[in-house]
Amino acid sequence: MKVLIVDDSALARGLIRRTIQENAAGRTIDFVEAMNGEEALARLHEGNIDLALVDWNMPVLDGLAFVKQVRGLHMELPIVMITAVSDEEKIHEACLAGVSEYLEKPIQGPDLWARIKGYVK
């Protein structure tokens, strides 16, 4: 499967990638990375993305706007929002925009895996 990781922090992208690699032993997973929502849309259009993990706060096009655009194009792929935002209303907003799952920062490996393992094939 192909996983798209969208975060402006290389550190965060690396952590997410390693967490998935360590837990998804035996499965072949390709990673595609993007620094912001706009790049992510471009990667998405190149095709075959099965799962996207997206930061909320990013320059150019933030995570929420990205989700809205993806759903506007009727793309059904699961999108997991990873965010420092823990405000209930904000999370509602993300759900209404079409996220499949959310996870609060700081990223903890086991928590991250627990939230996304259902989507990793």
Added chain:
Amino acid sequence: MPDSPSSSAPSAEEIIASQTREIESLRENVLDHEDTLRHLESQHDVLESFCFGLEQEHEKARRALETTKTELQASYDKLRALSDEQDDILAHVKQGILTIGRELTINPGYSRITESMFERSPLAGIPFESLFVGDPSMRARIRRYVELCFAELYASPQVLERLNPAKECPFVVRRANGETTTKLFSFSFARIKQGRDEAARAPVTKLMVVVDDRTAEYELNRELARRTKEHAAKVEKAYRLVMLPPDVVRDFISEAAQAIDQIERDGVTHTPRAMQVAHSLKGNARALGLDDLATATHVVEEVLGLRETGEPFRAALANVKREVADGEQLFQRMVGVRAALRTSVEERAHGIETTLRNLVAREADGSDKQIDFEFATDLPKGLSPRLLLRIKNALVQLVRNAIAHGVERAPDRIEAGKSPSARIEVSIRQEGAMLVVQCRDDGRGIDTERLRAAAVARGQIARDAAEKLDDAAAMRLVFATGVSTQSTVDELSGRGVGMDVVKDSVESSGGEVSVTSEAQRYTLFVLRFPHEEGDTPHAPRVASNERLESGGGERTALP
């Protein structure tokens, strides 16, 4: 010139020709009509077959209608049954179950218990969030959450469950009379979609809400937390006590008891003096690290300072007493704990000692009997646990009896010219191949006359036989089965609960029991057990009359 015949009258030829034309024309007409007729006939045939078709169609339609009607009835019946079943479930289920429609109001079908949970009726038609009367911000959160649940989402049920703001929710119930109570409810929400198709993004038609009343569970947890805290405080106290030398604690406890007496006596009449005593008790408690006691004593001081010598004083002093009693109890237990660190036989002996000391403390507490308890032992090594258990059980009976029936109340003792404190002495010693267990009290002794009367009254022995018994034999009636049960006999004989059990237990292990007594002076029970349990007993010995000697073991007195 002559008229032509044709102009004056038609010639026959002309007539014939004209008629022929007419005939021709008529024939054509006939032919035409025949054509028409044929056409009409064929039209008729077509119509006729069409009509037949129509009739058949009609018949088919009628039959189809019939079938549909039957099917409709069946569906209706099924629906009715389902609805009845649902009503049944809603009437009997023990959970609050309701559904919310897209207008965010409560639908008419909800479980019967729901109304009593919310103490509100009827619920149908009211906005769901308005149930949360106690908390406006909760109302807003619930509304937002319910709206979210109705939206088309990509998020899984697990995500929604995490966002549920009412998973565990203090819920204020406002009654008609204006009273409010707070319960603890747990709400869970399930999105119901149209049809059986569980398509992730199918529109949600209603939300099912399940409500559990967790109030009892919550209170249980709170009680548990309170007890845990209380327990932790006790452990803390025990820790402080264990760090102190036992003599210091012992002295402190007895000083504290005296101080409490004095405060109680002087609190109202000599308040300043009582305050001084309280102050010094507080200082000592603080010095030993017994902070709770220090705090409780401080309150007494304050209350006295405010001249609150009524109920507040009594309540404050009761707290001090409780603290001291707690400390004393802990200390007693620690005596047992310290003893448990010795060798195994000693350990068991102290197990017996601790049990008996606790028994004495418990039984004497609240009665107006004062008891000094002494315990002496030099248990040999290698005793079987079973034998030790027998000894312990027997002693529990003997000591309980001594407290209940042997020793007198303090005022009675004073009247009889004795010290107000009664004395119960227990010893376990080795004597050759026997273990000798003694229990002696300095109480009123056994009244053999009453014992005889009780045994006769119970039909244990004939009156003349009873009268012939000498005192030693009469005294053994205390072990008789009937005499040893229940209070009526107790009152008569003043002795006896469980004595038969003691005797049976000792004799079944090859031992023997004896009892001696002198009126107003003492009662002494002596039990002899063979050393090794199950061994044949050695030659029977004469019941021992000897007084308790202070054995080689340690002697301790209750503080």
